Amino acid sequence: MDSIQFRDIPETGIDRALSLSYLAFHESPEEEKRKHHHDLLLDCTRIGAYDNDELVGFVAAFPFTVSVPGGELACPCLTFVSVAPTHRRRGVLSGMIAELFAKAGADGAPIASLWASEDAIYGRFGFGPATHGHTVEIDSRRPLALRITPDDRPLRLVDPSDAPGLLGEYYDRTRTERAGRIARGDAWWREEWLVEEDEEDDELSPPRVVVIGDPAGPVAGYAIYRTKTRDDAPGLVRLDELEADTPAAAAALWRYLASIDLTGLIRAWGRPVDDPLHLFAADRDQVRVTGEFPALWVRLIDVRKALESRSWASPVDVVLDVRDDHVPANSGRHRLTASPDGCTYGPTEDPADLTLDVRDLAACYLGGTKIDALLRAGLATEHAPGTAKTLDAALHTALVPHTVDEF
Template structure:
């Protein structure tokens, strides 16, 4: 079987998308095609062809990702699918190879993704980069500690009117949290505040609530309600799509609102690992938090990636990085002061996927070493490297794509 990877022509794009939709068992709908043709670029959409038939796809959104102390271009990998007739014959591997080579050629130093299954992407050099919590909170036990009472005002807005205030809050927070992705107005309209019926999965339409402090938007909750009644009582749940606050006063008002909605038994949703909520409530256990692996990161161009973030202290470290899938990265790199290739002896040895786990601040070298994923070649190197890469807070990515 000969498989060719290419960017589908304008005429063939829809057929390639149909292939991926069949893999995910999504019903093809015009509004979905429309949404993706508005947000994807054809040069970043790859299809694997068996003759004229598309049998696999991969694509990447042109994202800007917040990294410690700055932001960098990152391919947002999506639409990864291979038809059941063609699986386990190396097609995904070839799609990944081509996509990463193109990102490298365009000098985009990073690629990020959310994995349908956690076992798929490590082999391509992706590492766990921004774990989060999944919350399943018991609303009946919710109470804020030392509650000074509401400070602001909460307004429910039609989704189209929520775009502007949500953007204001998000854009204030985004530079402060590694893992956040810059969102255009089109992205807000097409994804975060879009509400096609096929995304509801039995729950209500999306609602948007904006917390205002001194007349300024300072937090928002976008959510749905999944109704359930049993024997005369409501067991309904709030399903958070996204909840974000720009400061601690707004954060408290935000959660007071979310947990104050009547007829709700549970509040479910994704939580920032550094969320103050855990420390704001009387009964942290009742939040029922479960750690989940979150965003994956691939360092496509190690030099650009290392130069694009900031470091603590004035130490220096030499990393010996293995990278079989993108061999241009492999070798020894000096970090701290100048960032450059070097012939100097290595302080630490690690795989490029493990460097990705440190890069945004999710893990330390010491923690990876404790799992036998980093080797300390020179004594004391782990502590020096941890000082250098230390960040003020863990990363978080509030949206999958």
């Protein structure tokens, strides 16, 4: 470890960093994909671990903004986390994470996030799973049975090249209604959501975009999907994203997807766990949740700033004893006093009402995990009865946090 140094990777070192990442993830992308990765990294924070002059570790962070209850925060989002196989278990990853936390703190970003390639790794660095996703499958060989009447406003297909302007306006208008959603620029729409060929399955069609709403008025919802034929089964509709203003608008979009000719299965990955489809679908044998997974992992780099930057649903006045092995300033007893009017959080000598690890506080931060669930799992200790119930009420959000943007 004494020979390893951590420093920024210059633009001229991006290709070298990508080669390390491809080695670590056993990938050999074609030139077009390499160029795409190179272009993405131009706007990222890039931290390298060097053993003398040899690059042995690499982590990048997108300078994203993420919605939190009541607003949004700058949030570096980690990606391309790689360590050379010759330097595993030598503190390389720990050193890079520490460097990134220091940079984020200096830049005023109170939280960071990632999608975990291996769940077991990132909890020890204080990341907690703050959003979850469902995989949903619909048997569309017969009409989709619904308990509500779908919106009868017109549906229309939109050229994907025109979609970023149309969908971006809608997405920006609705994004802050649900925590965990990442702000998308035009390039992110075009290069991540609407790219011609899907990198995971080249048999899928190009993206299709359908919107609902009067052509002269605002968009009331949209779906992005791809299709493919299959020799041994009915054709597939892979739904990438569906957003709608109302349950009726969502029902109209789902009915459309289930009515596409020559298909018999809809597979939707990354749906919110409180998707109203689960309730307005008339036949749950036809609409099935086939999996649930942790999605966005959040790290509270500056607990005080993070807590004071979100909104609170009801009054709470508790002393939290937080453990944080990586950011000592977060550790210890702090009094949280919050209400719909605002929040303060500061050190105190008063006895703790609740003890928990920073990773578990992060999991609860967006409102997706309950403090009470931590108690029942043995991951938090309640010293003053009723603390968990009061804190859960204050952390409550109308919609469960949700993230579908992978990075």
